Amino acid sequence: xxxxxxRLTRNGPDAEDLVQDALVRAYRAFxxxxxxxPRAWLLTILRNTHINQLRKRRPDLLEDELAxxxxxxxEDGRLDGTADQAFRGDLDPIVRDALASLSGNHRAVIALIDxxxxxxxxxxxFLGVPVGTxxxxxxxxxxxVRTRLEANGITEVHR
Amino acid sequence: MRARRARALPTPTPSCHxxxxxxxxxxxxxxGPKDAELVAEHLEHCERCEVEATIVxxxxxxxxxxxxxxxxxxxxxxxxxxxxxxxxxxxxxx
Numbered sequence: 001x002x003x004x005x006x007r008l009t010r011n012g013p014d015a016e017d018l019v020q021d022a023l024v025r026a027y028r029a030f031x032x033x034x035x036x037x038p039r040a041w042l043l044t045i046l047r048n049t050h051i052n053q054l055r056k057r058r059p060d061l062l063e064d065e066l067a068x069x070x071x072x073x074x075e076d077g078r079l080d081g082t083a084d085q086a087f088r089g090d091l092d093p094i095v096r097d098a099l100a101s102l103s104g105n106h107r108a109v110i111a112l113i114d115x116x117x118x119x120x121x122x123x124x125x126f127l128g129v130p131v132g133t134x135x136x137x138x139x140x141x142x143x144x145v146r147t148r149l150e151a152n153g154i155t156e157v158h159r
Numbered sequence: 160m161r162a163r164r165a166r167a168l169p170t171p172t173p174s175c176h177x178x179x180x181x182x183x184x185x186x187x188x189x190x191g192p193k194d195a196e197l198v199a200e201h202l203e204h205c206e207r208c209e210v211e212a213t214i215v216x217x218x219x220x221x222x223x224x225x226x227x228x229x230x231x232x233x234x235x236x237x238x239x240x241x242x243x244x245x246x247x248x249x250x251x252x253x
Binding site for chain 1: 183184187189214215218219221222223224225226227229233234236237240241244245248
């Protein structure tokens with residue numbers, strides 16, 4: 001939850017606040033939870049809590065706009081995690097450039113699945129798109145990264 | 160929010176094309192056990208698919224190596240918050 005919150009808010013203190021708010025909501029709603037897929041349940045609460053926070057700060061934004069801003073763009077419109085200053089120092093330059101060159105949709109699935117460890121289904125629920133869409137975006141995104149890496153000899157298997 | 164598996168493979172021997180359609184799900188651990196076993200068996204005997212799987216696996220590995228180290232402190236603080244929440248109840252309105 002914290003990793004995803006960090007990606008949404010792009011700073012540590014806000015991410016902790018977001019997770020705490022989501023946990024309180026989860027605690028209150030626990031009686032209605034059917035006990036299945038707790039990670040997906042918590043991530044949905046996290047996402048909705050974040051939307052509510054954004055709406056409080058920017059009431060002029062419509063629901064669709066809020067949804068579109070998750071998680072590819074944060075509240076100030078900057079690109080999410082993989083191009084984020086907070087992560088910049090950790091990324092190998094070639095991989096970082098490859099990830100930064102992806103579209104927002106492609107970068108989002110790579111970030112949620114490869115960097116945050118979500119499953120296809122969790123990612124689909126989180127983004128509000130079908131699992132098949134997640135899989136095709138992931139495939140295309142990795143293919144683009146692969147092309148970049150191959151140009152730099154990183155994925156050579158005959159070593 | 161039910162977990163959905165990637166498409167099922169025909170038994171007993173999937174073709175290279177069929178393996179290619181589920182290779183990503185296989186490498187991500189998203190295939191069911193029976194399909195994963197069929198893919199693993201195919202890769203053992205098909206050099207072309209095995210090379211492709213190695214390359215795609217390497218790409219995934221390189222990307223996942225970039226996972227940011229967020230440190231242990233936020234996780235510890237949040238674990239403390241969960242303990243407090245379950246022990247004392249809600250501290251405030253969300």
